[in-house]
Amino acid sequence: MQIKKNPKANLENYSKLFMQLGLVLALLVVYLAIEKKTYDRVINDLGIATYNIEDDEQIVEIEQVKPPEQQAPPPPTPDKIEVVEDEKEVEETIIESTETDEKEAVKVERIVEVEEEEEIMEDVPFAIIEDVPVFPGCKGTKAQLKECLQDKITQHVNRKFNSELASDLGLTPGIKRIFVMFKIDKTGNITDVQARAPHKRLQDEAIRVVESLPKMIPGKQRGRPVGVKYSLPIAFKVE
Template sequence: MEVKKNPKKQLENFSKIFFQIGLVLTLFIIYTLIEHKTYEKNDLKTLGTTNMVDEMQEDIPIIEMKDIKPPPKSAPTLVEKIKVVEDEMKVEETIIESTETDEGDAIIINTEDIVEVEEVEEVIEDIPFILIENVPVYPGCKGNNKELKDCFTKKITEYFGSKFDVNLATEIGLTEGKKRIFVVFRIDKKGKVTDVKARAPHRRLETEVVSIISSLPKMIPGKQRGRAVGVSYSIPITFEVR
């Protein structure tokens, strides 16, 4: 069967091109309508009138120039006349008596008005063992300040261990295990141990500890700024009950 239409001239082949051309024209018309500007027509008769007025002129006052007269000259001050004294004129001399005392003259002082004031001794509170400049020296300890501190603690511990009655804990019926006792005392300005206080699991232990620490030997007192002062010391003591 023969085809009557020429395939090259069929409109279906150009449908895409026509669609694109139509789309472009449509967008162009829409853009033109959006960008089109319109203006309202106002009635020119209703417009107000404008009057042109000259700028306000400020009147500047005229200042009259006056002749300024100089102030009148004051009369010259009179200078006092200097009177010349002749050499023959006598001048009276003023005699100034000396206030110095002679070595032979006695000075009498009234001692009844003198009040004696007693010098108040400066009170220095006890200084903790860890902060003292020069620690108390336990008998037999030597060395620098650190060595003296270590020796002090060692000697206190050894002394307490040699005096403490271990069987006392069993007598008062303490349970087995480790027990701790806290002791606080001071070394006064003379090196004596005073104000011993203890805290222990039993009253009898506290009494025993206070008795032992109070019997410590006399020491060389601690010093702060070169002066003997009281030193407070605390030590925890641990022992085991079996």
């Protein structure tokens, strides 16, 4: 087969030449890059951009010119100058001394000590009363008087309370409870009776029974008669 392409047009014969030219061009670019000088940009206080250059070159320094200081204006000249004559008398103010003489008597008001009365509660709970109310017929120590009072109130309620009333009201079988609160006042009388029960008639019956308690010797707190609050739970069984 006959070759139609001209052998002189083959570029492979010039590959070495092209490679040498490329190396020379690369070396030239590197050399120019090394020889090129760069400067660091610095912004000073005046807002002017300067450049740091090498020591072998001339550096131009710019001095900041300060404006001249303004002097304060002189004080204004008074419109009129008043001349005071030497013969004019000047009134002197005499300040009296507040120090006392040792010979002078000093009056001291008498100091009266006022005793503060201890505040005592008008009504004291039965659990913290110092001297419990005394039920008629109870005697003994404070502990015995307290136990005797509780026993006598319980016996009085069991004797006076109408237990048949619960069955007449048609309540469901079981244990029913009534909570009663009252006060034994400063004179020993029963006051402020309140009750809570499962039925209104039971509530009224409990109030009636408690109000029928006899008059007692009132309780005392710090040696003074006070009212004593008492709570009484009543429980009964409905069959």
